[in-house]
Amino acid sequence: MPRVKALTTGSVPSFVDLILNFAESDDTSTLATQDSWLAQLKSRSDRNLVMYGDDTWLRLFPDFFKRADGTTSFFVSDFKEVDNNVTRHVPEELARDDWSAMIMHYLGLDHIGHKTGPQSPYMAPKQTEMDGILRQIYQAMESQPHLQSSLLVLCGDHGMNEAGNHGGSASGETSTALVFVSPKFAKRFPGFSCPTGSNGDYEYFRTVEQSDIVPSLAALLGFPIPLNNLGVIIPEMLEFWKDYQKRIGILQANVVQILDIARRTFPSSSTTSPASLSECEGTETDVLLCEGEILAIATPPDSKDWDSELSKRLTWLRKAQAALSGTASNYDLKKMLLGLSLSSTALITASVMSYPLLRRSRIPGLAFGSVLLAYGVMHFASSYVEEEQQFWYWASSGWLCYLFTKQQRKRCNSRFPQSGIVVAIAILFRLTRRWNQTGQKFAGEPDIVKFLSQNVILLWFLITASYAVPSRRLCHAAATWFPSVDLSLLPVPITMVALLFKISFTAADAPELLTGMTLMNPLLETLKSIPLATQARAVFAGLAILLVLTLCAHTFNRPTKNPPSSPPPTLHSTLHSLLTLLLLTQSRPTNIPLFLLFTLQHSLLHHHHLPLPPTLTLPLTTLLLRQSSFFSLGASNAISSIDLSNAYNGVTAYNISVVGFLTLLSNWAGPVFWVSAAAELRAAASSPNGAKVKAVRAALSTTHFLLATLFAATSATAVMAACYALREHLFVWTVFSPKYLFAGAWVVGFHGVFEGVVGWGVLG
Secondary structure, eight states: OHHHHHHHHOOOOOHHHHHHTTOTTOOTTOOTTSOOHHHHHHHHOSSEEEEEEETHHHHHSTTOOSEEEEEOSSOTTOSSHHHHHHHTTHHHHHHOOSEEEEEEEOOHHHHHHHHHOTTOTTHHHHHHHHHHHHHHHHHHHHHOGGGTTOOEEEEOSOOOOTTSOOSSSOHHHHOOOEEEEOGGGGGTOOOOOSSOOOOTTOOOSOOOOGGGHHHHHHHHHTOOOOTTOOOOOOGGGGGGOOOHHHHHHHHHHHHHHHHHHHHHHOTTSOOOOOSSGGGOOSSHHHHHHHHHHHHTSOOOTTOOOHHHHHHHHHHHHHHHHHHHHHTOSOOOHHHHHHHHHHHHHHHHHHHHHHHHHHHHTSHHHHHHHHHHHHHHHHTTOHHHHHTHHHHHHHHHHHHHHHHHHHHHTSOOOSSSOHHHHHHHHHHHHHHHHTTSOOTTTSTTSOOHHHHHHHOHHHHHHHHHHHHHHHHHHHHHHHHHHOSOHHHHTTHHHHHHHHHHHHHHHHHHHOGGGGTTOGGGHHHHHHHTTSOHHHHHHHHHHHHHHHHHHHHHHHHHOOOOSOOTTSOOOOHHHHHHHHHHHHHHHTSOGGGHHHHHHHHHHHHHHHHSOOSSOHHHHHHHHHHHHHHHHHHHTTOOSSGGGOOOTTTTTTOSSOOHHHHHHHHHHHHTHHHHHHHHHHHHHHHHHHGGGGGGHHHHHHHHHHHHHHHHHHHHHHHHHHHHHHHHHTTTSTTIIIIIHHHHHHHHIIIIIIIIIIIIIIIIIIOO
16 A cells, blocks of 8 residues: 555655555545545546556545456465456456556465465466566557557566565565556667566666656656655656657656645745855755756756756756655654653663562573663664564573573483473474574575475374364363363364364465365365355354353362372463464464474473572563564564464454454464463462462562563663664664564553463463
8 A cells, every 4th residue: 555655646655554554444544635646637537547456546546436346455365366357357448448547456476475485386377477468458559549649557566575575675675667668659769678687686777766657657648747746757758758848848847846845845944046056055955945946947948958957857856856755754753752751661660670580580680681681772773673583593592501501500300301301492492493484684595384385294284283282181171170071072173173274274375285185175175165254253162162161160160080190280271272272273374383382392391390480580481482483483573574364264344453453363373372371380380389379370470570561661662762763764664663563563462462461460
């Protein structure tokens, strides 16, 4: 949506536009009342506008199109139908002469990039398909009289990185193709040699700004430049007019239009108009306005130095574009400082309350403080923000090395040394960090997910094992607490329904992960008759039934059928197993085996005591593991890494609350797992205290939440300070602002809902 705004109005999209892009029902970001080339064509012509493809256009321009057929852009597993739905309208529309503009927004290439990356085997066939459509359109433009004066603009709204995502600052993401095509151009332009050589920065013939399309269209199609445009007419387009005076007039219209924006943007600057450009002086904005006033005056008809006049105007336009684009965002510095003050107050309060604990803990306290300090400083460097996963991977590895060294100094009479437990946790951690390559530098590099995607039998074996572990624990808990034998087997069919839903979902969303699984074909045929939303609701309903039965059993029943030597399953462990099943349902198939590794790490921590005081060791250990798990699941600080594939499980109509919660749950599945695991570990640490168990557990829970709040306050303060200090930075919108959004989700969504309400309130 932000890119469509730039392509139609010529203005610079705001960060709010990026956020609203995720809200399918949003109607506050409409461009219906803004000046755009669509509005100009609609008002100046008695013909119609038509649109086929991404339904973002229908939300941005309601009631603009005489004929339209929109398709949602969020179902990224569809490579064919989403494009066929556009192509089937092309022959009919090419035969019509009642429209002045036709928009065709194809989504197949974008979906292939998101699903399998730019090197996907699906990519070349899809590009060949697009070539065929372009050939069909151009041949119609050459042969049909009513199309011979038409203009075809081929462009992309964004690129992609090596992982197929976009939204960051990599050259592959910010560079995209732009081609103007018309039979009339052959007589006016010498053209370029094609194909050209490869270029790692994706810069070939020349580079223009995306907003430059808007004034270029205005010049070629003969309508006024939209009022809020910051684009500059592409110089090559001026060659269409042989008359230099006409070229000057077109550029002057661009100068006058952008000068009007400059006057409104810099109202306090001087507007005096000397006789020549060399006499302009003062601040940069004073000089900019002064030069603009001079260049806005029509050139005398007898001027002979036309090339110089053109160059002066193009130079000023580029200078004005750069200056105005940098001030396009209206920062409210007072509110920014207010937010920074509030977060700083929270940070100071949490620091004062946590200081006695950190001081008593010595080395662990120093380690916790060092992590907070280093993490806060990291926010001021764009490269570190883009590669944040490296910070948590190395911090976690360093902490595990410390635990191993500490254990080596102590004698242990157990059959398996405590240091061996730390080594086992470290090995599992190494596997988790190699599961998904994320960030900017290593995106697209070989990882475990790519290996499993090529070995689907192994993948589904691990997925089945991942479901079997919580199911077995739930069966054990049911046999202990439920009075009926039939009820004790209830977790089995519910787990099977959850696994069948994931198989059915994969068949629709990522069918390549079922390649070669011929034994599943009869099962898939049966599941096709049941809507995915119904299957997901069956899973949620089953988990809800188990939750109610568990709470009732622990409230009214006593444990039965439990060996004397083995303590009965606790409420915390049963709730953790239920939550794990829910998280598996909300995760991508290739990430599900990760929870098997998380469970093994959790089990090792559960059955073996760490060497340090649990009040500090447990929060720091789970903090490091939860932050690392977020990135090991494939997430990053780029908006493009937000996974929406599981945001609509069980949803048939868009609901911002439900979809928002499911999005948060699916993208923060790893950290949510460790919130629950930490609650169970706290319960286990407090169990030897007999009658004081509740008081000890409450103290541990409060301490854990206090330290988590200290971390959240540090994160919020650091990102606010970085965005305030670096608000004019080149990457403020592509790096720091997305990090700000993620920090808000971490603090409000994760810390407030899961860490606070669930971890501290319900499970504490």
